[in-house]
Amino acid sequence: MKTDFEIVVIGGGPAGTTAARFACIGGAEVLLVERRREFGVPTRCAEGVGETSLAEFLKPDPSLISRRLKGARLISPDGTAVELTVEGSGLILERKIFDRKLAELAGEAGTEIRLNSQVTSIERAGDHRWRTKISQNGTEKKVTSRIIIAADGVESRVGRWAGFKTALSLHNIESGLQYQIYDESVDQNFSELYFGEEVAPGGYLWCFPKGEGVGSVGVGLAADRLKGKTARSFLDDFLHEKFPNARIISMVAGGIPVSVTLKEIVGDGIMLVGDAARQVNPMTGAGILNGMIAGKLAGEVAASAIKQGDTSKERLQEYHKLWHQRVGKIHRAYYIIKEGVIKLSDDSLNRVAHLLSDLPPEKRTIKRVFFTALSRDPRLLLELRHIFGR
Ligand SMILES: Cc1cc2nc3c(=O)[nH]c(=O)nc-3n(C[C@H](O)[C@H](O)[C@H](O)COP(=O)(O)OP(=O)(O)OC[C@H]3O[C@@H](n4cnc5c(N)ncnc54)[C@H](O)[C@@H]3O)c2cc1C
Numbered sequence: 001m002k003t004d005f006e007i008v009v010i011g012g013g014p015a016g017t018t019a020a021r022f023a024c025i026g027g028a029e030v031l032l033v034e035r036r037r038e039f040g041v042p043t044r045c046a047e048g049v050g051e052t053s054l055a056e057f058l059k060p061d062p063s064l065i066s067r068r069l070k071g072a073r074l075i076s077p078d079g080t081a082v083e084l085t086v087e088g089s090g091l092i093l094e095r096k097i098f099d100r101k102l103a104e105l106a107g108e109a110g111t112e113i114r115l116n117s118q119v120t121s122i123e124r125a126g127d128h129r130w131r132t133k134i135s136q137n138g139t140e141k142k143v144t145s146r147i148i149i150a151a152d153g154v155e156s157r158v159g160r161w162a163g164f165k166t167a168l169s170l171h172n173i174e175s176g177l178q179y180q181i182y183d184e185s186v187d188q189n190f191s192e193l194y195f196g197e198e199v200a201p202g203g204y205l206w207c208f209p210k211g212e213g214v215g216s217v218g219v220g221l222a223a224d225r226l227k228g229k230t231a232r233s234f235l236d237d238f239l240h241e242k243f244p245n246a247r248i249i250s251m252v253a254g255g256i257p258v259s260v261t262l263k264e265i266v267g268d269g270i271m272l273v274g275d276a277a278r279q280v281n282p283m284t285g286a287g288i289l290n291g292m293i294a295g296k297l298a299g300e301v302a303a304s305a306i307k308q309g310d311t312s313k314e315r316l317q318e319y320h321k322l323w324h325q326r327v328g329k330i331h332r333a334y335y336i337i338k339e340g341v342i343k344l345s346d347d348s349l350n351r352v353a354h355l356l357s358d359l360p361p362e363k364r365t366i367k368r369v370f371f372t373a374l375s376r377d378p379r380l381l382l383e384l385r386h387i388f389g390r
Pocket of ligand 1: 010011012013014015016033034035036040044045046047048049117118119120151152153154176177178218252253254255256273274275276280285286287288289291
């Protein structure tokens, strides 16, 4: 079995498989290591993405999609629903198939893939090569590489091993819990987002359709606002009230990083991508597409650095720069918006919902929602205007 590669990618989620794919397309020899036996299983995700952004990476084949949304409904604490209709733009994926498809694309580009293989340590020797220990079925294997791309998700240990400061404050990590339920009354055309202190303090509760009476109902809560309650008790209370006859089919839990991107995502011969780099949209908790964008940028830069024979931190910084050019600005804006929105009292949330629901549907845009929500906070509005350049 081959033991020397140009690039080792650790973690086969959307960020890792995309990084591997684009590094191979750029001409590098790549190994992708994933500890699970199958890509995308279990699915710790509500699977919502925007169709337009997805098109950069693959054709959204019907088998990858559970539902096409007509829009989203934002629901304030007093039950006021604000409908945002953006036909054709929201998709609910079938991540089991989607993640596998991304792995297939990486394989097709030439990536060697090892499943059921857990990376247990990394070490950089004097020859500027990484030695990665991989445990598979109780046996230990070692591989060497010039570059490591750490795509090992929210709990990322690889970044920590390499000396990155990956720890997040409780304020910037949401506890996510999701049930998949069967209930005929789940709206199969709209995603619904519920806000308020009683339902989801410091975050929101979602109900996304999955087709044929099935829905994903979950909460993402600011870990520092739980006041002794658990994500599970919030979710159970909601279910009891809204879907008392629901049958719970499955349950998944996971942390969601809702911070700005880590200050450092590149070191000598190493790059962090996706949740490992804290690249999730901090307002929505969506990380699939951001992870894929980062994966593509990192994979391309890594391949080009290998070709040039320079895998130093300075060379790999190009990835950090490109990430900030492409997403960094908006990522920071979403963080500011999140910080503003989680401070709103239930009364303010209701007031915003009333203002928005009085507008004609074509004027209810996401941007207007944010600016209305933050209208009483001139400091935040100023920061946002600065970021958006007006
Ligand atoms: C409840 C919940 C709902 C969500 N809903 C949405 C949503 O609707 N839309 C959206 O865009 N995002 C959503 N997200 C976020 C989204 O799931 C993540 O942002 C996305 O999966 C990140 O991709 P990634 O490739 O960075 O990491 P992951 O998908 O977490 O992949 C990391 C991979 O690394 C592997 N790994 C870890 N350590 C090792 C190791 N030592 N050796 C080998 N392999 C390792 C893991 O097994 C895993 O497969 C949600 C998250 C949660 C928790």
